[in-house]
Amino acid sequence: MSSPHNNSVLVIGGCGSLGHHIVKQSFEDPELSDIAGFDLFTDVNINGTSILLSCIKEVGVTAALIYTFSSSVIHHNMTNLVRATEYHPLCFEPEKTEYYTHTKAVAEQLIVSANKKGELYSAIIRAALLFGESDTTSAPKMVENARAGRAKFQVGDGTNLYDFTYIGNTAYAHLLARKALLREFDATEPFPDDMKVNGEAFVITNDNPWPFWEFTRAVSAAAGHPVNKEKVWVVPASVYYVFTVIVECTVGLFSFGRKEPMINRRMIKYLTLTRTFDISKAKQRLGYRPLVSMQEGILRAVDYYVAHHLEKKKNV
Template identity: 30%
Template sequence: MEMAARLRPASKKCTVIGGSGFLGQHMVEKLLEKGYSVNVFDIRKGFENDKVQFFLGDLCSKEALLPALEDVTLVFHCASPAPSSDNRKLFYKVNCIGTRTVIEACKESGVEKLVLTSSASVVFEGTDIKNGTEDLPYAKKPIDYYTETKILQEKEVLSANDPDKNFFTTAIRPHGIFGPRDPQLVPILIQAAKSGKMKFMIGDGKNLVDFTFVENVVHGHIQAAEHLHKDSPLCGKAFHITNDEPIPFWTFLSRILTGLNYDEPKYQIPYWLAYYLALLLSLVVLLLSPFITVKPTFTPMRVALAGTFHYYSCERAKRDMGYKPVVSLDEAVARTVQSYSHLRQAK
């Protein structure tokens, strides 16, 4: 084993920033499987693994980051607060200030490749996107503050690409990540079903959306890292990574609900009606804000996410890094549902 460790090329040493998170953990497992030696930098230790070296600290502290980047040639930056959080300060701190610090620390440590986890939502403004390419402009009116800071973050990382200094950057834009151990989509969906909030679908149920299995997102990141080098078409560019199987939004949710023995939504609310109701609600919240704090879950933005088309083309990733999904949507849904059997409703 010591012999193998000595023979392992230095280029196989990488750091996953945010490696304790949902995507990060899956990424670490896959990298180890592929023979990489892995450091994790995070604010907390999210799992036990004696093959991984953990470095705990704040992303905004270069002093804390530097030890995690020693002798490392490749960094994956997938640290992020939960998109559903509404802590604007935290989004700005992690996504903007933290990312600047990561770039500085990488350059100082002689890291050659930086792969950022961005989001396909950086081009979404609440209206239909069908087979959207990476040439779409950044959203002028981002759907929320999380996305606003993801746009700033992506620009920062892509513009840091500097072939003359042997520093190469690329950004992966997944959409609708789901899978086993996901803390967001499935648990929130089941909570909504339990409290009777999943009886209505917004719109006619025909709007297609990308949901992407976590293993395909990981695969896209690793393909990008392995194809990122001087003069490669990845340098300073962003790439959509999806399952490449857009599915009606409500069909996908229904599959997860029925898979866990919950009823699928029965009634339809016209999209325009839901949107105006949500607008009205946000106006009421605004008027009441001096007196009481209400956090509506029914917002115009959520209505737009549930009722519009938003799916993206992976053609550029297929062409430039040989990407193709490794797990089909059917298989992905089955594996996800199985992994949440503890949330299954007894019939």
């Protein structure tokens, strides 16, 4: 097997939120320099991964590949997931009702298969729910809800724990995985099984589960809209379910099935289920520890959104 050392690192999806942080931290790494941006457009996760693996095989160069997936690949979103590990089986259709994460699971299988054939050195990072600077989903939506006065609403009893991940910590895990892969490749003696990185998946979180609704209220407070716990409006999950059914039917009827409502029945699972992970494997084999705390990450995420989006809206 040829050496993966070729003095270059390719970040796929470098224009995305997580990719941006990986490129930024790579630029700050003294071992790397001369960052170049590449736009890689693919139809879907599966085809894009297949194209990538075909290129690696055709060129004939062994690649050290750090591939980013989602922790959702092991959760069917039907029941609670408590301190799940990398050894949980992947979920596919029809058990997996979300096609996006189904394709992620299939793509992960492709990476693992290529690794077993000796076509590349690889490690898989399964990121839990991301938030942070340049985040386009979690924090921004919560800030906008807070500004609209909706942060006081809560679905369910609010005890469901969630593992979140500050996006910079996930980028840091990628750099640790790269270094660990190259160390393993250069080793003169076989690595012990409990320290191998090649061909392995690693779940990354902030290692500090929070009640889901506490997180939303922390974001709201950081955005200048604190919510008094005693004034929280608790909506039972069953009531919310009936409401979403009515909304779905109404929107579907008046749009002749061409539009989907902003709220739907699938959201209930995300708002009321527990989803936590055990990251002992990443700690042991990568040496991963979160660099940025939940509180600091929330402040950074909100400050970034306010500075880069809300201020622009004011100036328009």
